Amino acid sequence: MTGIFTSKIKMQKTPYGLRTHIGILGRRNSGKSTLLNALTHQQISIVSEKAGTTTDPVLKAMELKPFGPVVFYDTAGLDDIGKLGKSRVQKTYSIIEKLDLAIIVAVADQWNDFDDHTVEHLKKYRIPLIVVFNKCDLSVPEPALLQRLKEQDIPAVLTIATTEQGIDDLRRLLANYAKKEINDPDTIIGDLINADDTVILVTPIDNEAPKGRLILPQVQIIRDLLDHDARCLVVKENGLKWALDQLKIPPKIVITDSQAFKQVDQDTPRDILLTSFSILFARFKGDLQAFVDGVLLIENLRPGDEILIVEACTHHPISDDIGTVKIPQWLNQRVGGELCYSHNHGADFPESIEGLKKYKLVIHCGSCNFTRKQLLNRIKKCGEADVPITNYGIVISYLLNIMQRALEPFHFPE
Ligand code: SF4
Structure with a gap:
């Protein structure tokens, strides 16, 4: 197997949630697809002179040097028309909350309030953006427009995508600007441990475990520990006591699936740190403080209140599923009556x-x-609606009265 081939396989296996998501947005016929093809040197998008060739967002996961693993979204024109066009525009807007970075592709002499509105919309979601004035053989932006963008800290690049003019400038800008703007933590657990520490991971293999593999959070944490x-x-869970007995030096921390929290809490000596996969992800992908603040408001719930339970993937629920059965049961017990549950999966929110x-x-x-940006946007939206939001691991540890212990590894204020 050649080196190129192996690295291609590795690249394709980087989970979507760990890639930088970059959206190519703009009006029809501004050259979005041509620009993406020039940028990636791949024929990802169908390019035609006819306006509105791209329908649903086209996703392409790839390695963009020196940026690393990215997902590009080539989108339909934001000014698409007709019933079908409107649904395309809606689909484009629906991916905006996922983006780490947006590239607005525009033709200079067409820029008007419509494009300013697109900029404002992206700013609302706190998405860093770059404006590319494409087709600069036809028109170039007025100095006043460039100045206005500069005052908003929005970098602009001038390109002719068909001849690749300006594409290297855009690549350089992407590498420098986006790295500065995208502040995602680069480790799930690395800052909590030292090299040579031992960590025990508890992963129940029950009905809910997928056949023949571990789930993504478990795989990602194993990889992070090895890194x-x-x-x-x-x-x-029934191997934890044995593992603790075998080790001459105790583990630095035990990380458990939240469903086994109670037993693992009992089996883990109090001087060993304990948390869950889900709580580690609450910090890595979201906002631990917001989730802890949210869980404390369980005490205000009354029977009949509406609760929304959200899973970012679309697995088929099984008989004693954590989201549809166990959490509702534990919460009803705590509240002393039935709450009303709704469930969203995948992109639904x-x-x-x-x-x-x-x-x-x-x-x-x-x-x-999910990308971190995507979850942070949901947390922000909940904040705007004045609705508390929390996370599976936090809620389970809270309901089992072990949240304080589960947060100790993060030196969380009491
Ligand atoms: S339910 Fe959420 S945390 Fe669990 S595997 Fe799906 S996306 Fe990941």
């Missing part, structure tokens, strides 16, 4: 602030397949 030269020991307001609490899974 930081730690040793990891993976056991089922209330679109409007008004739609969110009816819920008294949102409980989100670890979001291992």
